[in-house]
Amino acid sequence: MRNVDVIIVGASLAAAAAAKRLVDAGFETLILERLELPRHKICSGILSPRGYRFLLENFGPLPRAALHDPTWCRGVTFHFPSMVSMPMDFFGGTTPHLHRKYSDYWAIQRSGAEVHDQTSVVALSDKGTHVAVSARRQGGETVEYGARYVIGADGPSSVVRKAIYPQYDKQIPWFFVGQKFHDIIHCPLDHEYFHFWFHPRLGHYTWSHARDGRQIVGVGFKKGDSFHDRHRIVEAYLREKHDVQLQPAAPDHEGCAENFGPSLINRYVFGRGNMLLTGQSTGFLNMIGEGMSCALHSGAIAGEAVVESLCHNQPVQSVYRQMIASEVRRTSDQWNPLMIAFAKPHEADFPAALLALPREDRIKVLRDIWRFVVLYKEFNWGRQIMASSLARLFTGRYPPQRWL
Numbered sequence: 001m002r003n004v005d006v007i008i009v010g011a012s013l014a015a016a017a018a019a020k021r022l023v024d025a026g027f028e029t030l031i032l033e034r035l036e037l038p039r040h041k042i043c044s045g046i047l048s049p050r051g052y053r054f055l056l057e058n059f060g061p062l063p064r065a066a067l068h069d070p071t072w073c074r075g076v077t078f079h080f081p082s083m084v085s086m087p088m089d090f091f092g093g094t095t096p097h098l099h100r101k102y103s104d105y106w107a108i109q110r111s112g113a114e115v116h117d118q119t120s121v122v123a124l125s126d127k128g129t130h131v132a133v134s135a136r137r138q139g140g141e142t143v144e145y146g147a148r149y150v151i152g153a154d155g156p157s158s159v160v161r162k163a164i165y166p167q168y169d170k171q172i173p174w175f176f177v178g179q180k181f182h183d184i185i186h187c188p189l190d191h192e193y194f195h196f197w198f199h200p201r202l203g204h205y206t207w208s209h210a211r212d213g214r215q216i217v218g219v220g221f222k223k224g225d226s227f228h229d230r231h232r233i234v235e236a237y238l239r240e241k242h243d244v245q246l247q248p249a250a251p252d253h254e255g256c257a258e259n260f261g262p263s264l265i266n267r268y269v270f271g272r273g274n275m276l277l278t279g280q281s282t283g284f285l286n287m288i289g290e291g292m293s294c295a296l297h298s299g300a301i302a303g304e305a306v307v308e309s310l311c312h313n314q315p316v317q318s319v320y321r322q323m324i325a326s327e328v329r330r331t332s333d334q335w336n337p338l339m340i341a342f343a344k345p346h347e348a349d350f351p352a353a354l355l356a357l358p359r360e361d362r363i364k365v366l367r368d369i370w371r372f373v374v375l376y377k378e379f380n381w382g383r384q385i386m387a388s389s390l391a392r393l394f395t396g397r398y399p400p401q402r403w404l
């Protein structure tokens, strides 16, 4: 049985950031990844400026292989049912369009940690002094590991989270997001922008953008609905309303389950005992489903918390919860109506873009946003968002008592 200081589950961006902190501090760090590396990851790959700065500062300039074509993204365009469109440029210029298969692998390699890929973690048990980890290698062989701490960087359907809170997955709403790839006949959507529709008839999350000569049409909805039906509706809408003419979808469509919600209502899951969670396994997700920047930053904080705990013999959970409060603030601020109205929590200027519209369009946009928000009414998040927003206003932070 192999024993190390820290095991990180999952070889993604949160893992790379955590590993970098641990390796730099001299701790033996092992990353276990269920897939063969470099591995595919479903993602639009639009990195926020803050995420880009993190990559540059921690891992250096990105290699060309880590980028899709177009290699850069200028910003986001919001589209509304009233046919108003609002392009918004990112603050500080363009950002990279990451090819997750290669960008993640590059970051993992640069972290300096040892990696065992094709090694799927199946069970974890916190023994107090260490965590026992069982994994299955491709081919079926079982491997046992031991670590002082485990960091779960294993995404929305986290096995580490399941080991700590077996009931959690049944208690939150789950969404499905799927995307299809089309050869382009004619597409007037500006390929330098990520396009997002605030349209309740199209679904909870509807997007499109260019990638490697094809157009992606993506749909997000409550789990249980039909991906193909949803996609057909969006494709027809884009054709009718935006004159987007596409070839039938290629066979390589893809989708996955998403734990959208915890960031909105300050209900993050940070772990228990010697097991920490980071990245999207905790629920970190920014506006428009941007999760890479908070994965990187929360990953680094998880790594720092473990370093702090190992160096100073501090209880890791309390160290982590103190340190992670800054990232909670940044992420939940993006969903906080008071911050949206009176501060600038996003990395593109929504209020300025709104004010630039003629008055009657502004009214249409606000009405359309309200109708879109009503789509989420069934999840009863409204009151929780308002309570968290007021706590933020009066105490300057989001209440940590709500975190698991």
Ligand SMILES: Cc1cc2nc3c(=O)[nH]c(=O)nc-3n(C[C@H](O)[C@H](O)[C@H](O)COP(=O)(O)OP(=O)(O)OC[C@H]3O[C@@H](n4cnc5c(N)ncnc54)[C@H](O)[C@@H]3O)c2cc1C
Pocket (backbone or CB within 6 Å): 009, 010, 011, 012, 013, 014, 015, 032, 033, 034, 035, 039, 041, 042, 043, 044, 045, 046, 047, 048, 119, 120, 121, 122, 153, 154, 155, 156, 158, 159, 177, 178, 179, 218, 256, 258, 278, 279, 280, 281, 285, 289, 290, 291, 292, 293, 295
């Ligand atoms: C369709 C779509 C589009 C998106 N577009 C964007 C975008 O444009 N910009 C953006 O910033 N974000 C986007 N996101 C969100 C972003 O992809 C995630 O928030 C981000 O990847 C989370 O990173 P992570 O490090 O937490 O985990 P993940 O990237 O989810 O990685 C988890 C890793 O853990 C591994 N793993 C899982 N289980 C096990 C196990 N049992 N044992 C070992 N390994 C395991 C997985 O194979 C994977 O490598 C998008 C998401 C989707 C689904």
